[in-house]
Amino acid sequence: MKLFRLLVHQKNFSDEDLIINPKDLPEAKTGDIVEIYHPPPENEKGKKAEEEFPRLLLQIKTLSEDSLQSRSKNEDTLSVEQSIATTFLLKIYNIVSVRIVNPADVALDSMELTFKDQYMGRSEMWRLKNHLTNTCMYINKKIEFCGGAIRCQVYEMWAQGERVACGVVTEDTKIVFRSSTSMDLL
The missing domain is CATH 2.40.40.20 (Barwin-like endoglucanases)
Known part of the structure; x- marks a missing residue:
């Protein structure tokens, strides 16, 4: 330290x-x-x-x-x-x-990304996951990929069963993609 x-x-x-x-x-x-x-x-x-x-x-x-x-x-x-x-x-x-x-000590179990006003197919999601592997994420981080064609934001993250504010994406991290465009609250 x-x-x-x-x-x-x-x-x-x-x-x-x-x-x-x-x-x-x-x-x-x-x-x-x-x-x-x-x-x-x-x-x-x-x-x-x-x-x-x-x-x-x-x-x-x-x-x-x-x-x-x-x-x-x-x-x-x-x-x-x-x-x-x-x-x-x-x-x-x-x-x-x-x-x-050590990145293994701060590895994320899962992470939720939100995107809005765009379409993301499974291939873009797969490419984005590969791009994010071995990188550090924090809450509300804005991510641009493919020259800005894919834009999303970190919404929530979990590690060792608890919500965390930051962590490292590994091969084992599960990424959930959510479209905020389709979320309608009544």
């Missing part, structure tokens, strides 16, 4: 969900899954602290030394896309704990 100062960025700055300098986390490599969370205060430990300080899982997609410059020479920083940081209650400029996790 290593401590970093949290910064945020907009999608127009970078399409990446996570920007981290490889000098700050030398053991990291492309494809690794990292867990990011605010460490609970010393006087708060246990389940309650876990609920108040949710944990975010993100995948390192690129490592570039010039992508993120530290504000201070002696301080390690990382940047998370702003909407993700807001969803997971990560406070900007605060200290966060970061550790590399």
Whole structure:
């Protein structure tokens, strides 16, 4: 576990969900899954602290030394896309704990994707499942595939029988596709 100062960025700055300098986390490599969370205060430990300080899982997609410059020479920083940081209650400029996790430990049992105003055949669903295998998902993540021809959003996820906010899609993850166009509530 290593401590970093949290910064945020907009999608127009970078399409990446996570920007981290490889000098700050030398053991990291492309494809690794990292867990990011605010460490609970010393006087708060246990389940309650876990609920108040949710944990975010993100995948390192690129490592570039010039992508993120530290504000201070002696301080390690990382940047998370702003909407993700807001969803997971990560406070900007605060200290966060970061550790590399084993993908098998955070594997999803099942995931529900919703799409709207488009047709998705079984072949597109199969291709999308293959594309998502070995990637990290979080709640409300917007997914574009085939150059934007297929657009969907993560609605719910389950791991070890419980609803979770993030996890890794594996070969064994069951994906349910739901069309929100056909959902009519009376």
